[in-house]
Amino acid sequence: MNAKLPNVDAQALFHYVLRLGDLSLILGQRLGEWVGHAPALEEDLGVANIALDLIGQARLLLSYAGEIEGCGRDEDKLAYLREQGGYFNAILAEQPNGDFGQTIVRQVLIDAFQLELYERMTGSLDERLASIAAKSVKEVRYHLRYSSGWLVRLGDGTEESHARVQSALNTLWPYTVELFAEDDLDQLMADSGIAPRLSAVHAAWSARLEGILADSTLLRPADRPHLWHGKRGQHSEHLGYILAEMQYLQRAYPEACW
């Protein structure tokens, strides 16, 4: 590996890269549940497209995490053989798909987060992360165009669709707090020039959301304290089921290569 490793504790960087990779992986996994069952053929294609990008990002990030760790774990060992306490995605990503509106709300919230994060991470001192961010930001920009396009249509569509997405927004909004709750690891990454300050990401995200919600004629719910942190390995009850399904073959046939 020739990429320059920043002068930071490998264990910390490993953990941080997993946060990014797991967010993409779990969200991609959720979107995969839709394929073949979306409201229209174009949406089957659109959702599959985003899922595909997210799995691609997860592969790059988990592979990199495995290299940082240096214990011989590759993308698949990390994806398929970690227990849920070792998963560091924000809890928002693992929330159920619900109806198409809830999926779209979850998508907008995370797309906008990833967009603001990756835009800033293209300047990371960690060259590998900078290049992954540069590739991902193009994808994420398209994802947000898709998801926010739908949020506007649903929010400003019929009375029913408006009510449905407003309710989904109210349900999911509390989980966004975690995305921006800066902990020691986030601070360390920002101090080392590896990741942007979450406060900056939050401000940009907030402004962007403001515009999208206005176009969608949706009300921004109030922030509420959020005490449970997926990015530290504390998860909702949903992740266990996601992993049970995702990891089933690898767990059932531990000797096998696929």
Add this chain to the structure above:
Amino acid sequence: MYTQGLDGQVPDTAAHTDEATLEQRFLARVDAEEKIEPKDWMPVRYRNTLIRQISQHAHSEIVGMLPEGNWITRAPTLKRKAILIAKVQDEGGHGAYLYSAAETLGVSRDQLVEQLLSGKAKYSSIFNYPTPTWADVGAIGWLVDGAAIMNQIPLCRCSYGPYARAMVRVCREESFHQRQGYDLMLQLARGSEAQKRMAQEALNRWWWPALMMFGPSDANSTHTGDSQRWKIKRFSNDELRQKFVDFTVPQAKFLGLAVPDPELRWDEHRQQYEFGPIDWSEFDQVLKGNGPCNAERIAARRNAHAAGAWVREAASAYAAKRRQPSANIAA
């Protein structure tokens, strides 16, 4: 070009031209391997045959997303998961451009989808079989996409232009799918005992249904005559089936898997494989709706359609508001 040429002739001659002359001219163009385009005159039966065939093909692509989609969340590596998502997405894309090709014949996608959901329209029976294991994903790619290619390569030269052009694109992607499916099977066949068993059982499940994909044997095929005359169909069901068997049996051998046909043998004289009789009663049953997954497949499509109704309504309501911005402001 030739299409425009004909269009130019129509006004001065149409009044004096009867059906028979038009049909003669149409057949002459078909014989000359010219492409028939949407605006060209065509016999009603030709149009109806195409609508039926193209829409069935489109429905098959859409329903075909389900058995493999069943494994997206459980694919055993991230690479295989990505390949599978891309594959299922491709099938949806095939459905989309086949619906577009059908629409050039004067039907709407909504009408066609309605026929699928009501059970009036058929789709390929192969997708009424289940995918209980990961190996079934491989078997579908290898055998089902493989059989689809055999069927569809000749359709790239179909007399109807939009269908032929759609098929060129579809075939390119189907051959990717076939290779990816075979690669998946190869990994299993070279794997643990459990994986080999999984692969063999999937081959056992899919072999005969794959052979049935080519349709009834020529003696009992109702649509073949006209379709061949019109150069929609270039080879008979049995010819294509034989081609598939000859192509696929060596691949099974390479995998070290046994084709589940005790009568299968190489005929040195005819230079082709001879295979056992197909159980057409099973085919008839699946066609009648009694296959293992007919009910689930249609239910899945209906549920998705019903659950998505509010989304589609919202999209049209939103679009309608955008079309009349002044009305909105005035109100």
